[in-house]
Amino acid sequence: MNAFVLAETENGARELCAGARQIADEVTLFTFGNAVTGVADKCLHLQIPEDAIADDAYPSVNESFDASGAKVVLAEPTVRVTSLAGRLAAHANTAAVPGVNALKDGVATSVYFGGTGVKESKPETDVSVYLISAGTFDGTQATGTDTVEEVEFKAPEKLAVKKGTAALPKSDIDLASADKIVACGRGFAKEEDLQLARDFASKIGAEVACSRPLSEGVNWFPREAYVGVSGAVVKPDVYFAVGISGQMQHMVGCNDSGTVIAINSDKNAPIFKQCDVGIVGDLKDVLPALTKAL
Amino acid sequence: MNILVACKIVPDDQDITVASDGSLDSSRAHEIVSQYDLNAIEAAAQLKEANEGSTLKAISVGPKKADDSKTKKDILSRGVDELYLMADDSLADLDSRATATELAKLVNKAGDWDVIIVGDGSADDYAKQTGVQLACALDVPYVAGATNLSFQEGNLEIQRNLESESEDIELAVPAVVSVSPEIAEPRIAGMRDILKAGKKPQNVEAAEEKPEESIETVSIKAPKQADRKQEVFDASDGEGLDKFVSAVKEVL
Amino acid sequence: MADQEPDFDIIVVGCGCAGAVAAYTAAQAGKSVLVVERGEYSGAKNMTGGRIYSHALKKVFPDFEKEAPVERKVTHERIAMMDPTANMTVDFTSDKLSQEGKDSYTVLRAPFDQWLSSKAEDAGAEIINGIAVEQLIKDDAGRVVGIKAGEDEITASVVIVAEGANNLLTERCLGAKRPTPDEMAVGIKEVFQLPSDQIEQRFLCPKGEGAAMLFVGDCTHGRTGGGFLYTNKDSISLGLVATISQIEKADNPTPIYQMLDDFKHHPAVAPIIDGAKLVEHSGHLVPEGGYNMVPQLVYDGCLVAGDAGMLCMNLGYQVRGMDFAVESGRIAGEVACKAIDAKDTSATGLASYKTQLEQGFVLSDLKTFSAWPETMLDWKRMFTEYPKAVEGIFNAMFVVDGQNQKHLKERIKPIIKEMGTWKTLKEVRGALKAL
Ligand SMILES: Cc1cc2nc3c(=O)[nH]c(=O)nc-3n(C[C@H](O)[C@H](O)[C@H](O)COP(=O)(O)OP(=O)(O)OC[C@H]3O[C@@H](n4cnc5c(N)ncnc54)[C@H](O)[C@@H]3O)c2cc1C
Ligand SMILES: Cc1cc2nc3c(=O)[nH]c(=O)nc-3n(C[C@H](O)[C@H](O)[C@H](O)COP(=O)(O)OP(=O)(O)OC[C@H]3O[C@@H](n4cnc5c(N)ncnc54)[C@H](O)[C@@H]3O)c2cc1C
Ligand SMILES: Nc1ncnc2c1ncn2[C@@H]1O[C@H](COP(=O)(O)O)[C@@H](O)[C@H]1O
Numbered sequence: 016m017n018a019f020v021l022a023e024t025e026n027g028a029r030e031l032c033a034g035a036r037q038i039a040d041e042v043t044l045f046t047f048g049n050a051v052t053g054v055a056d057k058c059l060h061l062q063i064p065e066d067a068i069a070d071d072a073y074p075s076v077n078e079s080f081d082a083s084g085a086k087v088v089l090a091e092p093t094v095r096v097t098s099l100a101g102r103l104a105a106h107a108n109t110a111a112v113p114g115v116n117a118l119k120d121g122v123a124t125s126v127y128f129g130g131t132g133v134k135e136s137k138p139e140t141d142v143s144v145y146l147i148s149a150g151t152f153d154g155t156q157a158t159g160t161d162t163v164e165e166v167e168f169k170a171p172e173k174l175a176v177k178k179g180t181a182a183l184p185k186s187d188i189d190l191a192s193a194d195k196i197v198a199c200g201r202g203f204a205k206e207e208d209l210q211l212a213r214d215f216a217s218k219i220g221a222e223v224a225c226s227r228p229l230s231e232g233v234n235w236f237p238r239e240a241y242v243g244v245s246g247a248v249v250k251p252d253v254y255f256a257v258g259i260s261g262q263m264q265h266m267v268g269c270n271d272s273g274t275v276i277a278i279n280s281d282k283n284a285p286i287f288k289q290c291d292v293g294i295v296g297d298l299k300d301v302l303p304a305l306t307k308a309l
Numbered sequence: 310m311n312i313l314v315a316c317k318i319v320p321d322d323q324d325i326t327v328a329s330d331g332s333l334d335s336s337r338a339h340e341i342v343s344q345y346d347l348n349a350i351e352a353a354a355q356l357k358e359a360n361e362g363s364t365l366k367a368i369s370v371g372p373k374k375a376d377d378s379k380t381k382k383d384i385l386s387r388g389v390d391e392l393y394l395m396a397d398d399s400l401a402d403l404d405s406r407a408t409a410t411e412l413a414k415l416v417n418k419a420g421d422w423d424v425i426i427v428g429d430g431s432a433d434d435y436a437k438q439t440g441v442q443l444a445c446a447l448d449v450p451y452v453a454g455a456t457n458l459s460f461q462e463g464n465l466e467i468q469r470n471l472e473s474e475s476e477d478i479e480l481a482v483p484a485v486v487s488v489s490p491e492i493a494e495p496r497i498a499g500m501r502d503i504l505k506a507g508k509k510p511q512n513v514e515a516a517e518e519k520p521e522e523s524i525e526t527v528s529i530k531a532p533k534q535a536d537r538k539q540e541v542f543d544a545s546d547g548e549g550l551d552k553f554v555s556a557v558k559e560v561l
Numbered sequence: 562m563a564d565q566e567p568d569f570d571i572i573v574v575g576c577g578c579a580g581a582v583a584a585y586t587a588a589q590a591g592k593s594v595l596v597v598e599r600g601e602y603s604g605a606k607n608m609t610g611g612r613i614y615s616h617a618l619k620k621v622f623p624d625f626e627k628e629a630p631v632e633r634k635v636t637h638e639r640i641a642m643m644d645p646t647a648n649m650t651v652d653f654t655s656d657k658l659s660q661e662g663k664d665s666y667t668v669l670r671a672p673f674d675q676w677l678s679s680k681a682e683d684a685g686a687e688i689i690n691g692i693a694v695e696q697l698i699k700d701d702a703g704r705v706v707g708i709k710a711g712e713d714e715i716t717a718s719v720v721i722v723a724e725g726a727n728n729l730l731t732e733r734c735l736g737a738k739r740p741t742p743d744e745m746a747v748g749i750k751e752v753f754q755l756p757s758d759q760i761e762q763r764f765l766c767p768k769g770e771g772a773a774m775l776f777v778g779d780c781t782h783g784r785t786g787g788g789f790l791y792t793n794k795d796s797i798s799l800g801l802v803a804t805i806s807q808i809e810k811a812d813n814p815t816p817i818y819q820m821l822d823d824f825k826h827h828p829a830v831a832p833i834i835d836g837a838k839l840v841e842h843s844g845h846l847v848p849e850g851g852y853n854m855v856p857q858l859v860y861d862g863c864l865v866a867g868d869a870g871m872l873c874m875n876l877g878y879q880v881r882g883m884d885f886a887v888e889s890g891r892i893a894g895e896v897a898c899k900a901i902d903a904k905d906t907s908a909t910g911l912a913s914y915k916t917q918l919e920q921g922f923v924l925s926d927l928k929t930f931s932a933w934p935e936t937m938l939d940w941k942r943m944f945t946e947y948p949k950a951v952e953g954i955f956n957a958m959f960v961v962d963g964q965n966q967k968h969l970k971e972r973i974k975p976i977i978k979e980m981g982t983w984k985t986l987k988e989v990r991g992a993l994k995a996l
Contacts, residue, residue: 024472068478070452092437094471098453101405101441109523110406113436127529128322128433132333135527146436173450173484175467179477183470195561219561231491238470245435253560263322270535274560282543283842285323291537292560294553296544301553308554309561326840339602378682379602379690500597500713503689546816 017041019085023048027091034152035089043083054157061166068177069095073102074169088144109140116148129244130267186237195221196251201228202258202298206235211302218306226259242268258298261286310423312365314353316346317431318375327531340377346428347495352488353426354388360460366391368415372401376513385506386498393419397516407520409442423482429490444485453487569595571897572717574694576603579867579886580723581677586894588684596686599693604674608845611791611798612773614665617888629676631666632793633771643778647952648829667791697734705863718906719897726846726868737856742806744850750800753837757795778948780824782815785938788824802847849875852931859915861907866893885923892917932995950980
């Protein structure tokens with residue numbers, strides 16, 4: 016059987032090709048990022064024209080897929096690949112299985128309701144398309160002797176025009192290797208109040224992270240800083256959740272922490288059922304007290 | 310311009326409980342608009358308000374209980390003029406392709422349209438697939454993840470953030486656009502908005518036939534929960550804060 | 562504003578028992594009704610111990626027990642007097658308890674209030690959820706003409722305020738005096754999930770029937786208050802009510818949640834909830850000052866119903882608020898409709914609300930027991946020494962240790978003596994008079 020890997024980053028390409036190797040005899044990689052060699056049997060590379068968006072590469076992708084004869088598609092869940100995977104799924108008369116974090120005998124395991132549940136599902140169609148979360152095939156090595164083949168960009172009939180692009184500011188947040196994290200939530204009413212968390216974090220040598228609304232709602236933090244099902248998954252020794260209610264979507268990002276410590280003014284906040292140590296109190300009182308005492 | 314917004318009605322995950330066999334029980338949950346679809350509705354309403362003479366209709370597909378008077382009013386109190394809802398138990402938990410097929414039927418009933426706005430992803434599956442599937446079903450362009458959206462000289466101007474860069478895009482209508490939650494904070498409807506919502510047209514219909522699905526759900530179960538000590542102090546109780554500080558010291 | 566047609570005939574603030582019934586009654590009578598409820602859905606944050614007497618509800622919904630989401634019919638009444646290490650429980654059952662109109666049912670407010678609210682909505686009332694009314698608007702003459710929330714003002718011929726015990730609007734906009742800490746209690750409650758057959762086994766009840774249980778004595782660590790327990794279909798409601806002045810006192814060493822924790826671990830309670838999963842925690846105010854704290858209920862263009870009017874009664878062996886809320890809501894709805902038809906919605910036009918409450922059980926019962934709240938507050942020993950004495954007496958009866966026994970009278974005498982015979986008799990007489 017053939018597998019078709021759709022990826023845009025190098026890490027993504029490597030991991031998905033390694034995974035594809037476990038389930039298929041032949042692996043075709045399709046990428047519009049940098050071409051990667053040594054991971055698949057064939058690497059198809061497409062250069063997106065300056066004024067086009069990668070999402071509009073779908074005619075080329077679908078054609079290459081048809082030519083590959085693959086029955087399984089593993090796709091990297093970036094914004095653009097997610098959109099291409101959808102086009103490809105529709106082309107192959109199926110739906111993509113989203114958020115896959117384990118794949119066995121065609122049955123995919125995905126997060127359901129932000130972590131409230133775990134869903135197992137299986138495509139019943141001729142072709143299966145899976146969007147695979149990072150880390151699913153951790154630890155397997157990709158192999159291949161591929162050469163790179165350039166693919167032509169075939170514009171769809173109606174397409175978008177890219178007028179400009181800019182690099183997003185790089186953040187120096189490193190949650191992955193932090194052993195202590197202080198995460199801030201909507202309990203912080205004002206941006207100035209974040210200083211309380213920063214002071215405390217610098218006192219104990221912790222990274223500062225946040226819940227999604229503080230990053231994508233009010234933009235007080237870069238996107239790398241939010242923890243949760245759609246953000247970073249972290250495993251520090253100690254995780255402080257400050258002014259975070261404890262919604263599943265957030266907690267699945269920190270459930271593997273050694274100790275979870277909660278500060279919240281509402282004693283019915285769900286976080287208190289998921290913490291080791293907690294205090295019902297105003298973060299404006301509790302954080303300074305902690306900073307002072309430690 | 311004529312705008313459509315797709316929003317999913319889902320059980321409130323706060324009310325979902327775990328049954329003794331480990332399955333999820335949402336029978337007592339209230340129906341709500343999927344969290345990030347509220348941002349999509351708001352973005353659509355703002356687009357409508359910025360372009361005089363525009364209309365905004367909402368489309369939704371779901372099980373019978375999605376036909377809930379409070380939820381429908383909620384949608385219509387947020388700047389939406391009219392609702393097209395297909396509610397039928399054969400439409401529960403559809404995959405993205407089947408959902409898009411049904412939504413496309415509603416799109417065809419809703420009259421002329423220029424743009425369909427969808428949310429970042431639905432609260433249950435968070436597939437980010439329905440929008441693109443709908444674009445395929447309607448054979449129109451699709452752009453995902455807009456953080457800014459406006460209509461200028463007959464074209465949509467879109468800004469979006471990718472993983473490490475941002476893009477400015479121009480797109481001719483008709484098109485489907487998915488919006489990132491940060492595009493707009495959902496409004497809080499006032500009493501008058503809610504009263505008016507009750508009088509707006511609601512077109513509710515059953516499914517024509519059970520749609521064909523591509524993905525079979527094998528199981529849905531609650532995840533294993535980490536056992537936490539749950540030692541909770543109260544700052545309003547004299548020594549609570551001190552005890553908490555000591556407990557934290559112990560951990561660090 | 563006065564010349565303009567109001568937006569609605571009647572606006573009801575709050576969709577608890579009182580508000581929903583008022584709205585239903587008025588909508589059923591053909592009036593245009595708007596209900597504004599703060600909760601995301603009716604009953605979202607509402608709380609009660611757990612039992613509603615059916616009589617008042619039957620006047621509005623004659624067959625309610627067949628369609629309303631009631632939990633269990635109460636056929637067992639239990640009263641427990643507890644001491645830190647002992648407990649005496651009386652378990653009473655009688656066929657009178659289950660006769661139609663005399664019966665009572667345990668309820669959980671979330672489903673129950675939603676049912677009431679859907680009744681009002683089906684009858685034609687418009688319901689707005691998720692918005693708190695911030696103000697009652699008045700015309701120049703001081704007459705209530707509508708409500709305000711955010712930017713929006715909505716007017717009506719009559720506004721029925723049914724906002725519950727935390728009656729901020731009644732206080733802020735109608736000038737009702739703030740209840741004293743002696744007149745208010747705080748109730749906290751937890752709900753524990755338990756399979757229905759286990760509930761029936763633990764309470765020795767037939768299928769679908771259940772028990773109501775009230776506790777005095779140690780559950781509030783000697784403070785004025787008591788504990789309650791109600792059996793639901795597949796859960797148990799358990800909680801405490803304690804007078805605010807008592808638990809706020811500087812010398813009170815135990816915060817109320819600690820009391821609840823201790824209560825749950827008391828040997829008389831722990832086995833009942835053993836193995837049950839805690840699923841809900843809530844707290845709420847309970848008016849318990851009785852008749853003497855009832856504020857003005859009738860204003861120009863406005864009526865106050867339910868807990869907002871402090872129509873609630875806690876006798877220790879009987880807690881009633883929901884039936885008062887239902888009855889006052891129904892009467893308020895009816896009176897408002899009549900006043901609108903008669904084109905006089907001034908306080909005079911609405912005055913029959915008060916007279917009907919006085920003639921009926923609501924104000925009449927509150928009046929009958931008007932001395933009780935004070936008697937209870939003064940009767941500190943009820944919560945400390947009486948349970949001790951009861952323990953002594955029953956120990957004297959039941960403990961056999963092989964020592965030579967004395968006559969029961971000899972054994973009990975010292976206990977009574979320590980209590981002070983006359984003092985006790987006087988107290989009990991006083992209490993019986995108030996009850
Ligand atoms: C598809 C989808 C994906 C999502 N992915 C993510 C994700 O990856 N990560 C994520 O975080 N969220 C995610 N969310 C959002 C998530 O559902 C919640 O909305 C979010 O986590 C809530 O953030 P919060 O806890 O900061 O805010 P809230 O839920 O508003 O909680 C704020 C808390 O602060 C407390 N508080 C208020 N004032 C104080 C004070 N003075 N002192 C102390 N405490 C105080 C309050 O009691 C409250 O509990 C997702 C949602 C969806 C639908
Ligand atoms: C612990 C405890 C145990 C009890 N046990 C019993 C019992 O066993 N039996 C019994 O009969 N009674 C009992 N009671 C009393 C009973 O619960 C109340 O008397 C009854 O709920 C009163 O009903 P209500 O409709 O007046 O008020 P509520 O039920 O409190 O309803 C008021 C409604 O108004 C809404 N509201 C408030 N302010 C606003 C605003 N500004 N704008 C919009 N909406 C607003 C609230 O959200 C609420 O829905 C108990 C009470 C407590 C606290
Ligand atoms: N059943 C539905 N009814 C209406 N819109 C939907 C439905 N399902 C998904 N959508 C829309 O498609 C977006 C993406 O959904 P999903 O692909 O499920 O993550 C959502 O944010 C909605 O805007």
